[in-house]
Amino acid sequence: MSIAFGSSSETFVVEVKRRGPYRGELDRLLAKTDALRVRGTPLLLVPELGARLQKELVERGWSWADEQGNYDLRAPGFWLRQVGKVAEVKSPRLPGGLAGKRLVRWLIAGVGETSSETLKLKDLAQRLEVSAPAVSQIVRQLRQLGFVGGSRGISEVDRERLLHAFMREYPGAGGRTEYAYSLDAPGELAARMEEAMGPMVGLSADVGPDRIIPWRAPTTLVVYMKSPQLLSNLGLVPAEARADANVLIQYPEDMSVFSLPGSPKGGVSTLADPTQMLIDLHRLGGSDRLEAAEELERWLLK
Known part of the structure; x- marks a missing residue:
């Protein structure tokens, strides 16, 4: 894309993304800088972009633009900038609590993804072992946020948008990690x-995603447990810090990390919820895991 401004002009190589990069994805995006500069100045185009990422992109030699009309286009002897139309991106306030997280994870997995498939709230409450009034309140909140369609029950779910909002907002499973x-x-x-x-x-991660979409030999195991276990009984040696460990055992406060019985993308009771696997791949980081995360997301949303 070429832009002329007065006597100056510049060619930009546009990288289009459906959403702004997660923290773990940014380094992978920026690794393309030198290759793109051969053809012009790299420019990231996304629907929306927070102020922190705007600043970091510019510092690393990128220009950016969003669908709200904000942009920062920079090159030697060339600078066009317009910001302020949208403040720092804030995720919608998704329902909290165990019931809210269980329901959101269930909907991401594929329930009610087409208009011809309507799920009654009473049936959903029974499947999730949550009270019907709680499910009704949670669905009402999701409907107000635009994630769920249908005036009665659940007939349509914007699963991709709901997944990305959940990943942005999720504070972690809490509890204790060994x-x-x-x-x-x-x-x-x-x-x-x-x-x-x-x-x-x-x-x-890494084992759970590898069971679903084999990608490489797992090097790390993140495992959630419902009750404490002696490391010695598992054949494990305590590690002093995360950098010394290849096994992360978490006793979570958020019990929605475990597989939901009957979930469309559940199936194996010993695997964590697929959305949690995706979160953990991003949390562990590394280019191989981010590639696996992309494949897992495609599988989850198909």
Whole structure:
């Protein structure tokens, strides 16, 4: 794209994204800078972009523009800027609490994705083991935010937008985390945990996603547990810090991280909720995991 302003002109190489990058994705995007500069100045075009990311992109030699009419276009001897139409991007206030998180995760997995499929709130409450009034209130809030359609029950869900909002807002599973090290491959360790504890565990990255979309040999195991276990009983050695660990055992406050019985994308009771796997892939970071996260997101939303 070429832009002329007075006697100056500049060619921009436009990178179009459906959403602004998550924290873990930014370095991967910026790694393209040198390759794009061969053809012009790199420019990121997204629906909306927060002030922090705006600043970081500019500092790394990128220009940016959003669908609200804000932009910051910079090149040697060339600068066009218009900001202020939209403040720092704020995620919608999604329903909180265990019931809210369970329902949001369930809807992301695919319930009610077409207008011909209407799910009654009473049936949904029974599936999630949540009271019908609570489900009604949560759905009303999601409908007001534009994530859910249908005046009665649930007939349409904007699953992709709901997923991204949930990932932006999610504060973490809370609770307590233990760091450990195992000489065994994460996949082998995970299999032993499943055999010994069954649905008391929820396997997340790297092993959980690899079960769904095999991508590479897992190097780390994030596992959620419903009750405390001695590390020695699991064949694990305590690690002093995260950097020394290849096993992260979390005893979460948020129990929605575990597989939801009957969920469209559940199936295996010993795997964590797929949305949680996606969150953990981004949390662990690394280019391989971000590629796996893209594939997992496609699987989750298809």
